[in-house]
Amino acid sequence: MATITYLEAIRSAMQEEMQKDDNVFVLGEDVGKGGVLNTTKGLRDLFGEERVLDTPLAESAIVGVAIGAAMYGMKPIAEIQFADFIFPATNQILSEAAKIRYRSNNDWNCPIVIRAPYGATGAGALYHSQCPESVFFGTPGLKIVAPSNPYDAKGLLKAAIRDADPVLYFEHKKCYLALTADVPEEDYIVPIGKADVKRKGTDITVIAYGMVVNYVLQAAEELAKEGISAHVLDLRTLQPLDKEAILEAVRHTGKVLITHEDNKTGGVGAEVSAIIAEELLFELDAPIARLCGPDVPAVGSNPPMEKFFLLNADKLKDAMRQLALF
């Protein structure tokens, strides 16, 4: 076991997969020197500039070229520098990558990974803070993952690289250096499509993904001292959602709070709550609750606005307590 950061987990997943398979390569803006966020640091020294390929600054080409190479048989990992800049590539992701298998009746497929650092970290302002997963959520043919800790980050990225279909890999920037954990040195994957119970509890169920999972766990720890026992489910994969795990976690307590940093309206939480409402309405002991970013662009650069917008353990604690007392 080695203690590594979330950032190192991502980097080591790429490094190990590149060592294992010559077809794996990284492309994107600035990836050669390590990327502006350092995720690919050192990889060019190991694998050369062809496999850690600096591209022109053009997101549609970064994804589109990756799609072409993938259809030939390569395993490209396309890095979008900040998830906020993924939108010029949206046509390539939604119209192309997502539909290549279906539209060719299984003749062609598109095994790309698109890594997109997302979420607010402090002073990132309106265009270095967004959570764009809801734009892609609900598009058949895509898989979407969003790990909350180093172990899952490494295992999910390896699974994504080995997957035969396109995977959007949303890595939360605040997790990069804030989270460290023991991660096995031997090869492992975290399967795509499987949620994970991060804490067992009996009073309320909280469903989250990404950085927010960590706030939920902190809040749960503190609430335990008040005698409130929280059951915490980390979705890990947003598409396809692990429906069985969601229903099981909710059944466990009968009270559910769904929480994410992305805006509330049209967010992943809306779908999760619809699934619960469809299947478990009469097993609920409280209305389904949601705690999400407010419906404003994420996020004002100044500290007061940022604090107002972002979730934290205190906000979670209040919401969880309120649900427990219902």
Place this chain on the structure above:
Amino acid sequence: MSIGQLYKHRSLGLSDEEALRMYTVMSLAAKYDERAFMLQRAGKIPFHVSGMGQYAGQVGMAFAMKANHDYFLPYYRDYAFVLSVGMTVKDLMLAVFCKAEDVNSGGRQMAGHFGDKKNHIVTGSSPVTTQVPHATGFALAAKMKKQDFVTFVSFGEGSSNQGDFHEGCNFAGVHKLPVIFVCENNQYAISVPLHKQVAGKIADRAIGYGFPGVRVDGSDVLEMYRVTKEARERASRGEGPTLIEMMSYRLMPHSTSDDDMLYRTKEEVEENRQKDGILKYKEYLIACELWSEEQDRELQERQKQEINEATKYADLAPYPKPEDTLLHVYAEGDGN
């Protein structure tokens, strides 16, 4: 025709047999196109998009590529191109009838959306120009894997305005990738004429991306062959991409859902029909004494039969099962 122009195909390295085969393919594409148009008008098929007026140029280009070796990302009017590199009229008919056996999409996509892995024809979609970065990606893979195939991608002049055209060309230019970009300039993007689509010359845009751009008369099959062959050789030598602007004229409406008489005249269309490369090439072959009107009549009759048989086959072929709707969103089976 001057003596110097006769037997041009031989000076380009094409055998007489190949020269005749080129004519056969463009003639077959035109026949298919006419039939598909008629089938749509008769209510037998939902949709057809024509490539009439562009077939001579397409054949010229396709014969300069290596079938089953190079990779092809043709656009939706490239019937003669795909017939040249391995598709059959039966394949095209199954697609236009949206039947299960359709190799392109199993009846899922509109006609003209080609894709056939066994023939190295890469699946395409309706949003235009998205295939240009894909072609660059195939070329990047060729370079990385040290394979000697060249990638061919085509698109219309309207497409040359999309960001994906510029992004794909620039990427390929920067990395000197073995790809040939072909703009089949047919003068209209649905109803919008060239002068409202493009300021300047499309071929000249290549200069900005650091590789040659060349404008060619698309009705001259042998000239299209020559230029494409040169582009392919450049790519093979590691000298990077070429942009070819194939000048042509779309003789039919944009699609069966378009009334072209709302934006152009019958006279204009008729004038261009006389300039079609298929007629010109037939005259060339006759002047070379490789072909005769009698042989042509026989060919037309034979191809009519071929089209008839393909039409009948596709008409009777089964549709996909309703529940197949749910298949192939993701890889099926374990491990994915």
